Amino acid sequence: MSEWQRRLLIVEDDVGLQRQLRWSFEDYDVVMAGDRAAALSLLRSHEPAVVLQDLGLPPDAAGTTEGFATITDILQQAPHTKIIVVTGNGDRDNAVKSIGCGAYDFCSKPLDLDVLRLIVDRAFRVYELEAENRQLKSQSAATLDGIIGSSEVMRAACRLVEKVSPSNATVLLLGETGTGKELFARAVHRLSKRRDGPFVAINCAAIPEPLLEAELFGYEKGAYTGAHKQTKGKIELAADGSLLLDEIGDMPVALQAKLLRFFQQRVVERIGGRELIPVDVRVICATHQDLHALIRAGRFREDLFYRVSEVSILLPPLRDRVGDVALLARYFLEQAASRHGRNIHGFTPKALKAIEAYPWRGNVRELENAVNSAVIMAEGKQIGVEELHFGAISGGDALNLHEVRAVAEKRAIERALSQAGGNLTRVADLLGVSRPTLYDLLDKYDLKKPAHAD
Numbered sequence: 100m101s102e103w104q105r106r107l108l109i110v111e112d113d114v115g116l117q118r119q120l121r122w123s124f125e126d127y128d129v130v131m132a133g134d135r136a137a138a139l140s141l142l143r144s145h146e147p148a149v150v151l152q153d154l155g156l157p158p159d160a161a162g163t164t165e166g167f168a169t170i171t172d173i174l175q176q177a178p179h180t181k182i183i184v185v186t187g188n189g190d191r192d193n194a195v196k197s198i199g200c201g202a203y204d205f206c207s208k209p210l211d212l213d214v215l216r217l218i219v220d221r222a223f224r225v226y227e228l229e230a231e232n233r234q235l236k237s238q239s240a241a242t243l244d245g246i247i248g249s250s251e252v253m254r255a256a257c258r259l260v261e262k263v264s265p266s267n268a269t270v271l272l273l274g275e276t277g278t279g280k281e282l283f284a285r286a287v288h289r290l291s292k293r294r295d296g297p298f299v300a301i302n303c304a305a306i307p308e309p310l311l312e313a314e315l316f317g318y319e320k321g322a323y324t325g326a327h328k329q330t331k332g333k334i335e336l337a338a339d340g341s342l343l344l345d346e347i348g349d350m351p352v353a354l355q356a357k358l359l360r361f362f363q364q365r366v367v368e369r370i371g372g373r374e375l376i377p378v379d380v381r382v383i384c385a386t387h388q389d390l391h392a393l394i395r396a397g398r399f400r401e402d403l404f405y406r407v408s409e410v411s412i413l414l415p416p417l418r419d420r421v422g423d424v425a426l427l428a429r430y431f432l433e434q435a436a437s438r439h440g441r442n443i444h445g446f447t448p449k450a451l452k453a454i455e456a457y458p459w460r461g462n463v464r465e466l467e468n469a470v471n472s473a474v475i476m477a478e479g480k481q482i483g484v485e486e487l488h489f490g491a492i493s494g495g496d497a498l499n500l501h502e503v504r505a506v507a508e509k510r511a512i513e514r515a516l517s518q519a520g521g522n523l524t525r526v527a528d529l530l531g532v533s534r535p536t537l538y539d540l541l542d543k544y545d546l547k548k549p550a551h552a553d
């Protein structure tokens with residue numbers, strides 16, 4: 100816990116009790132006030148996370164008016180402060196009223212100092228978690244609507260989307276499965292002048308070759324057996340809007356020629372038709388494949404590649420987005436909790452650590468599914484590591500000890516590298532290995548030595 104998070108303001112006019120409380124909380128950074136004015140002044144200058152406040156304060160030490168006014172003033176000035184109210188013996192009504200005024204908890208006189216310590220400790224923890232949450236939320240606000248991420252790579256991708264969307268340029272979204280290619284394609288559409296037009300998506304890998312041509316270009320009545328009526332293809336259906344050609348790398352070579360013609364002339368010819376129909380559509384393409392490798396293998400036309408990749412945006416795998424995993428996990432938790440009507444507030448620290456350490460091969464989609472099912476299964480108010488079922492969601496991969504060890508080893512080295520900067524002696528120290536062993540490990544996991552390594 101950092102310095103400011105340990106700061107406790109005690110508002111108490113009884114000098115004897117002040118001394119006793121200061122002694123009980125000597126491991127905290129305690130500031131002491133005897134009345135409302137002093138409390139508010141210390142609140143401004145010290146910004147305590149937690150306030151322990153007597154309800155009977157001067158000039159109404161025997162009553163509660165001044166105490167309630169102090170609670171209201173504190174929360175008006177610093178609404179996130181956790182106030183613990185000290186009430187008279189058996190004064191249940193005022194304890195309940197304090198909570199109604201926004202106090203966090205209460206404790207009755209005579210004070211049981213062990214219980215009070217527990218309440219205060221818990222208040223600090225809750226304050227810390229809420230502060231973390233607020234920070235994560237403000238970070239995520241820096242990206243596009245509905246796209247969560249604070250890592251530099253995601254911010255850069257979002258900036259590129261903002262820049263390119265208003266133009267008509269064909270955008271190629273590259274990234275492993277589940278990295279958010281479709282989400283980004285929708286963002287490109289939303290930020291373009293075509294936002295009121297349709298957004299039509301077609302997955303080129305999911306449709307058998309003979310049907311794909313008809314799906315894309317449409318057909319005339321009687322063009323083939325079963326063509327009972329004239330049908331528009333997806334390109335035409337996306338007129339004045341945007342068309343997402345998902346998994347463009349799986350487009351059959353024969354169809355690539357026809358698609359290229361569309362890119363060049365911006366007209367479509369339905370199967371069995373003679374008419375060339377002009378279509379004004381913005382095309383966005385996506386693939387998890389390496390198109391350069393497909394070009395070298397003769398499976399993707401180079402001239403088509405240049406047409407589809409006027410602007411390329413790479414969406415890195417989740418494991419390479421520093422800081423995004425926790426942010427996304429919390430986002431999906433909030434969404435799932437409200438969708439399923441579950442009162443779940445977050446993850447246990449152990450679960451969060453496990454989430455950050457997990458390789459997430461299925462990327463954001465896998466994380467979303469894992470959190471969603473954990474929300475459904477959770478029994479308490481926080482999701483624990485056992486509710487995340489890492490083994491089950493990884494399709495059994497996690498049972499392969501060799502692989503589990505390799506993943507953990509690589510992540511530990513990456514962490515040590517980022518903590519120690521370019522100092523390889525320190526990296527070796529952190530990992531508890533010799534420098535020659537560290538060099539072997541860097542080679543084994545294909546990790547780059549820092550450019551300024553010692």
Ligand SMILES: Nc1ncnc2c1ncn2[C@@H]1O[C@H](COP(=O)(O)OP(=O)(O)OP(=O)(O)O)[C@@H](O)[C@H]1O
Pocket residue numbers: 245246247248274275276277278279280281282283387427463464467
């Ligand atoms: N940065 C993000 N913020 C919030 N949700 C995200 C983010 N990235 C992905 N998602 C969510 O993760 C899921 C998968 O994303 P999406 O379908 O866009 O991935 P994809 O790369 O197109 O996957 P595939 O290649 O398998 O089709 C979706 O539910 C999407 O809303």
